[in-house]
Amino acid sequence: DIQMTQSPSSxxxxxxxxxxxxxxxxxxxxxxxxxxxxKPGKAPKLLIYAASSLQSGVPSRFxxxxxxxxxxxxxxxxxxxxxxxxxxxxxxxFPITFGQGTRLxxx
Amino acid sequence: xxxxxxxxxxxxxxxETLTLTCTVSGGSIxxxxxSWVRQPPGKGLEWIGYIYYTGRTNYKSSLKSRVxxxxxxxKNQVSLKLNSVTAADTAVYYCARTQGVLxxxxxxxxxxxxxxxTTVTVSS
Numbered sequence: 025d026i027q028m029t030q031s032p033s034s035x036x037x038x039x040x041x042x043x044x045x046x047x048x049x050x051x052x053x054x055x056x057x058x059x060x061x062x063k064p065g066k067a068p069k070l071l072i073y074a075a076s077s078l079q080s081g082v083p084s085r086f087x088x089x090x091x092x093x094x095x096x097x098x099x100x101x102x103x104x105x106x107x108x109x110x111x112x113x114x115x116x117x118f119p120i121t122f123g124q125g126t127r128l129x130x131x
Numbered sequence: 132x133x134x135x136x137x138x139x140x141x142x143x144x145x146x147e148t149l150t151l152t153c154t155v156s157g158g159s160i161x162x163x164x165x166s167w168v169r170q171p172p173g174k175g176l177e178w179i180g181y182i183y184y185t186g187r188t189n190y191k192s193s194l195k196s197r198v199x200x201x202x203x204x205x206k207n208q209v210s211l212k213l214n215s216v217t218a219a220d221t222a223v224y225y226c227a228r229t230q231g232v233l234x235x236x237x238x239x240x241x242x243x244x245x246x247x248x249t250t251v252t253v254s255s
Contacts, residue, residue, distance in 0.1 A: 056239035060176075067225055067245035068168075068176065074232075079243065111176055115240040119191040120166075120178040 026050050026114050030123035036131040041102045045126045047095045047112035055091045058113045061106075062125075068111065072097065102128075133158035135226050135246035143220075143253050149213040153226030153246060160184050160202065164229035165209040166242055167200060169222040177222075181229050181240070182209060216253045223248040 027050035037043050047057065055075040060068035070079045072088035075095055085100040099106055107130050112123040139151035153165065166181040180190035182200045190198050199212040209226055227242035 054234070056234070058241035060242075067248050068242070069245070070241060070243045073230070073241040073243075074239075113176075113241065116237070118189055119193075120240060122176040122178070125175050 025119055026053065026117055026121055028112050028114055028121050028123040030110075030112060030126045032126060033124065034127040034129060036129045037102055038131045039102050039104055041131075043099045043102055043128065045097045045110055045128075047090075047097070047123050049093045049095075049114055049116075052092045053114045053116040056114065056116050057088070057090065057095045058115075059086075059088055059097045060111045060113065060122075061108045062111065063108045071110075099128075104130075133228060133244050135228065135244060137224060137226050137246045137249040139224075139249060139251070141250055141252060143216055143251060144255050145217055145253055146215055149211070149216050149220060149251055149253075151211045151224055151226075151249060151251070153209040153211075155207045155209070155228075160204055160207045160209070164231050164240065165200075165202065166227045166229045166240075167209075167211045168225045168227055168242070169220075170225070170248075171219075171222045179211070179213075183231075218253050221251065221253045223250050 029048045031046045057075045059072040062068040076088045087098050109125045109127045134156045136154045143149045161184045164181045167179040182188045197214050201210045225248045226246045228244040229242050231238045
C-alpha cells in the first residue's frame with residue numbers, strides 16, 4: 025500500500041496567517057492527489073484534486089501544488105471557518121489511501 | 132444538487148453482518164463510481180471499496196473477504212455489507228460519489244460528494 029504522511033500532525037495559527045500543510049507519498053503518485061477538509065462531526069469536503077485543481081465553490085485562498093512524492097496545501101489567509109482537519113488522498117494504486125490528517129487549530 | 136444519505140442499524144452485534152444503504156437523490160447513480168469510507172472514533176479515514184454503476188467493484192484487500200458492495204440502479208441506491216464484524220469495525224461510515232478520471236492508461240479517483248455519515252457501533 026502507498027503510505028501518505030502528512031506534516032505537521034497539528035498546527036496552531038491565527039486568522040489572517042498563511043499556512044502550509046505537507047503530504048508525502050511513500051512512492052511516486054504523479055499528480056493524482058486530493059485534499060479534503062473535515063470539521064468535527066461533519067463529512068469530509070473535497071478542496072483540491074489532481075494536486076492543484078480547485079474544486080468548484082472552494083475559496084481561492086486554498087491552493088495545492090506538487091507532483092511525484094511531495095505535495096502541499098496552502099491557505100493564503102486563514103479565515104475562522106478554515107479551522108478543521110485536513111487530509112490528503114492518493115489513488116495511483118489500490119487501495120486508495122489517506123494521510124493521517126493535520127489538525128489546524130486557532131492560536 | 133446530488134445528495135447522499137446513509138442508513139442502517141446503529142448497533143450491530145459481534146460476528147454479525149453490518150448492512151448499510153446509501154440513497155442518492157438529485158442525480159443519477161449512472162456513470163459514476165460510489166465509494167464507502169469509514170472513520171473509527173477519533174481516527175482518520177479508511178477507504179473500504181467502490182462500485183461502478185455497472186456493478187464492477189474494487190475492495191481494500193484487507194477487507195475483501197468480508198465486504199460486498201452492490202448497486203441498485205432502479206432505486207438509486209448503493210449498499211455495503213460487512214460480515215463477521217468486531218469492535219474494530221466501529222466507525223462512522225460514509226458513502227461518497229467518486230470521480231474516475233482517465234489519465235493516459237490509468238484511472239485516478241477522488242470523492243467529490245459525501246453523505247453525512249452514519250455511526251455504527253459493534254457491541255453485544
